[in-house]
Amino acid sequence: MRKLSELFEEPGIINKKQDCFYIRPESRDPISLPGKKRVNLLALGDVGSMLLIGLRLLGRDAVDSIGICDLNEKAAQRFEAEINQIEYPLDHGQLPGVEIISPDSLFDCHVMIFCASKGVPPVGGEVKDVRMAQLSANAQLAGRFGQQAVKAGFSGIFAVVSDPVDPLCKAVYKAGLRREQVQGYGLGVMNSRALYYAGKDRRFHSFLQEGRAFGPHGEDLVIANSLEHYDDALSRELTQLAVASNMKTRQLGFKPFIAPALSSGAISILETIRGNWQYSSVYFGKGGHGAFLGVKNRRTPWGVQVEDLPLPEALFQRVQAAYDHLTDLI
DSSP: OBOGGGGSOGGGEESOOSSEEEEOOSSSSOOOOOSOEEEEEEOOSHHHHHHHHHHHHHOTTTEEEEEEEOSOHHHHHHHHHHHHTOOOSSSTTOSOEEEEOOGGGTTSSSEEEEOOOSOOOOTTOOOSOTTGGGHHHHHHHHHHHHHHHHHTTOOSEEEEOSSSHHHHHHHHHHTTOOGGGEEEOOHHHHHHHHHHHHHHOGGGTHHHHHOEEESOSSTTOEEESOSSSOOHHHHHHHHHHHHHHHHHHHHTTOOOOHHIIIIIIIIHHHHHHHTOOEEEEEEEEETTEEEEEEEEEEEETTEEEEEOOOBOHHHHHHHHHHHHHHHHHO
């Protein structure tokens, strides 16, 4: 049995316990998020607009207000009007309000959500891994906004939702933000897809109560049917179902953005703000050598807390391979 903490160099770990460890913040003032938050959202495409709906409907207890920014002024005007027109009939004014902001105000917030993209491959194309096809252009874009965040003195969370999530997190981190400021949101939907298929096939039912998800939002995903009764073949089969789910939607003629925007985006980000356990990518490694890896974690005033349960050797090797591949990407 081995643990995830073996992928993280010891100087970066504090309060290592039996079932978790804390990633040491790089600043004396770790990010602590008490009370409702100001959230800003960049780009109102398919994912961004759906995520915005989720924040409005589900963020009543966690979000104070939402700023939206998009190059298309008419799109921003449309969503400012339409989202603010979502209301409870007899309890109005309780949902977080939405306002249009300028690019200069993008980092006047606690959480900035990055949904911008240079372009998503069209439905019906022959691209095998749609997420990785966007790496080069989107990494440059994410890096530029990371630099803007540094210049603005941003001290909150830079939440990456655009694909490929995990490498883009590293591009933002390399721009100069602290590692605890950058978090990637792609694993939530992969876990949800595994839950979907596990609910349809009794062979995978152990995942519903005992399973875990690790790794990136893409081909190197690691789904474990169970930590206590790990079955490598069964886990790999369920992993492949989760990985291929987006292509099945594309084969129907649709872009698969609803579940990612809500499961990886709105729900996981809100759970982060609340300080609850969720699936997202955090930085493993030290300095420039390392990668953002999707794991079960939560934010605390003492640093990011990561689940660190014993993993069967075959499972650990799968996670190790995913991590090693991520370190080589950018």
